Amino acid sequence: MKRGLVYSLVLHGTVLVVMLLGPARPLRDLPEMMTSVSVEMAPIEDVTRVVKNTTPPPQPVPKPVQPAPVSPKPVPAPEPPPVPAPPTEPVPIPEPVLPPAPAPAPPVPAPVKVAAPDPDAVALKPAAPAPPKPAQKPALPKPVAPPRPQTKPKDIAKRTNDSFSELLKDLKKKPQAPTNPSSAVRLDAALDDEAAAGEASDHLSMSELDALRHQLKRCWNIPAGLQDAYDMIVDVEINVAPDGNVQSARVVNNRPDPQFRAAAESARRAPLHPRCNPLQLPPEKYAQWKQFTFRFNPRDLL
């Protein structure tokens, strides 16, 4: 009897200590999601072994595509197709709806495929210019993301982008295995690596986060010209419903001075803005984004 009691006390005590010490704290650091997703650049050979077959049926080609080229992201027109960095992008995303990531990918491959050699520069030109501009409006968060990570030499980027787009197309088809079993089977080998790298799929990927940032960018009305703007970092904690609608937004680091209060209120308005609801986030990772914090940092302005 006594022994049991001792064991019980010890174990309960251990649990308490563990919880108090808060192992969760380290996770709060930003680096966690800033860590580059381990994107495996499939060697060209692998790629050519695979795919190169069909163009995804629905893909409204004009649609999304390159928001990338439009966005200031310098990187070249060619970039767009690649955007896909998304190999980790499992999200199914229905075509018609303008979902962020996947959407761009499919259409892209189509044009690209047309011209085999150095597809990017050439093929993209016709397809890219038109869609991008108008497409940009519908606000595809996606585009911004890809160019940034790929600041490597353009050439390499182009080539791997091309291979990425192929990959993406296939990945996309993967969930639709039933309808297209042959390609799925063919892809299995090449995609095994991707699956391994998919431990990142539990967390939001770089591109998903960039997509989210791009979406919020349109809703955050920055108080320009505010004195000491660099000082006005506002943390807003939000709760999101499974459909992506923000249910509540709360400023967690309020300060009494009126300038900060105004900056805090304008930051709080951003996730509640109709243009940012619903948030474009992958539904299957809901656990990751059902409650999180936006940090509004006006460091890039006057």
Next chain:
Amino acid sequence: MNAIYNLFRLALIPVLLVASLDAKGLVVEITKGTIGEIPIAITPFELHGLEGTESAEDFADKLQDIVRADLSGCGFFRILSPRAFIQTQFAEGVRFQDWRAINAQVLVMGELQLARSNPGRFIVKFRIYDVFSREELGKVQFDAKISDWRRTAHKIADVIYQRVTGEKGYFDTRIVYVARAPGTAGRPQNRLAIMDQDGANHQYLSNGAQLVFTPRFSPTLHHLTYLDFGADWRTPRVYLMDTFSGQKRQLGSFNGMTLAPRFSPDGKSVIMSYSKDGASNLYLMHLASAQVRQLTQGNAIDVSGCYSPQGDNIVFNSDREGTQQLYVINANGDNIRRISLGGGRYASPVWSPRGDWIAFTKTYQGQFYIGIMRPDGSGERLITSSYIVEEPTWSPNGRVLMYTKKTSAKDKQRLYRIDLTGFNEHEVPTPAHEEALSPAWSPLLP
């Protein structure tokens, strides 16, 4: 039994550990946004007392028109048209979804009380709401004389501006400037004029017999200081005018020319340039004691001294190194350092009331510019240019610059204002037949 029990407990530990590791911690940093206007809806004031009378409704409309004009002119707000409003009856409170549906982010609802029993006065109350979070941001009430209706409307706009942007407003302020008419016999007629910042309530303060320049407000608004060339047009002297009584007196009895006067932030001294034997130096004159102190020495031309808002530094322009450049000196006369670096000539520096910028006029390759730079000279930005743009003055919240501009040789020189980000330039209405020069912006009226 015990063993199993304990094993169970042991198994729980890792479960609990994992659970706490999963605690929220995702922080997504947003560093880019848009700079756009905040859509604001201002509902027509609800009338109490004298409802239905035309005069009451007109009065309410007049007040609202001024509030709307102030807020839409500052560039931060987009006033939504009342025709778009969905909710028009407020008996059951505010239906926020109706306002969200028309994309309003801020809602202002007010009421106006007029009473026959209290003629000559009115009460206006209003509340400001944040539509997205459904929170009341503030409520204010003003009790004023009907004759002060314009100032009250400006004060309402100031309150809304401050609550939403965090910065003090600038709507209840006045502008003093020099109105120049062609005059007769080749002598232009310069008169001092004063008006509300939106151009209303315009009056002349001098009769044009003297040639006057560079009027400036004292921080307490009791006085104006300005330059007067006297009836003989020969010797410019600095004068002080009492804005209430209209009385004026000369400041100091210098033998030479005195120019470019400005008040110190405490209103007790005036800094000016005194020109003698071809050189011009900065002098500080204490008004009450008439004591004068020389701040700069040398043979250069040092003019246009302007205090920092804390009163610890003075910026001025000088040609001591050959070309006209901007310099800063400590208020006690030490540590003169040059802050302007670019090519061209710099003049008329004015220190922002916020203390974080200095505005100036720059001429470069035949073109005029108004620019701003940090007090240490960094971050120089040119925000507007024209055939002639000069003599900037800051609004009391340090956000807006007013200046005089002439777009071509044949044009008339007029007053304009612009936000310090370089956007939202508007002309300031002044009598059309005259030119308008040398504006000075008053502090917020109490």
